[in-house]
Amino acid sequence: MARYTGPVCRLCRREGQKLYLKGDKCYTDKCPVAKRNYAPGQHGQSRKKITEYGLQLREKQKVRRYYGIQESQMLKYFNMADKMKGITGENLLKILESRLDNVVYRMGYAASRAEARQLVTHGHFTVNGKKVDIPSYLVKVGDEIEVKGRSKSSSRFKEMIEEHRGTTVKWIQVSPEELKGRIVSEPSREEVDLPIEEHLIVELYSK
Known part of the structure; x- marks a missing residue:
């Protein structure tokens, strides 16, 4: 799948939080997430019941968009993390940070x-x-x-x-x-500054 080239602020609004994709603009009042904190599109403000699979998918998409990677890369990194010693989810974040x-x-x-x-x-x-x-x-x-x-x-x-x-x-x-x-050292899980529940990504890919 080709890389997304549209307005990146729509991605933040879709995930319901700032992914800091626009640099300095994300720290100002001009940030669209601060103005319109709902998903883009015609049905963005409608309430939807999210399933367990939906939660896992949204978490995976959020991380993909945060680091700017495609699905094939994400799956590759997950497989690498799964083969490493330690907790798979934390290993995945360490790889992405590296x-x-x-x-x-x-x-x-x-x-x-x-x-x-x-x-x-x-x-x-x-x-x-x-x-x-x-x-x-x-x-x-x-x-x-x-x-x-x-x-x-x-x-x-x-x-x-x-x-x-x-x-x-x-x-x-x-x-x-x-x-x-x-x-000077390996990336620390505590220093990943975006709220990420990596266990949801592991559950999604482990199905």
Whole structure:
């Protein structure tokens, strides 16, 4: 299935909460979720009885949209998580957090995951000194992510240094002045800032 290219604010309204897909706009009064906190479409305001399957499906869709991944990728990550030691749901979130586009966003070098995905695709970042232009690339402990040499002189990245908000997660150590960061530990479940009930996703895929 092709990637969704419509208004992303509709996705937030469909899930009934902010997924922070539009960057700074999500933190203002202009956010459509704050104005119209109901699903989009003709029947968006009608009350519907949601089934157990519906709850599981909505949770899975919410996570997919939050990280900007397709169904085939989501299923691939679930199968990976299921084979790992530990709790499958938490393993799944750790994998999603380890995606390069998410790491760039967490480092504060993009206003949204969509922007981070675009920056990675355009080849602005290196991992351990080698250019990586695959947003789904999974980083691991010890990896060093850095803005590529030429890109550091661009006005876009100079603005990042001035406006850098800093990472909100402890598993990434960031050096804003050098436009680089290092993965110092595995992602922590507690640091996933979106309310996610991952056990519902596990139940859905386990059927």
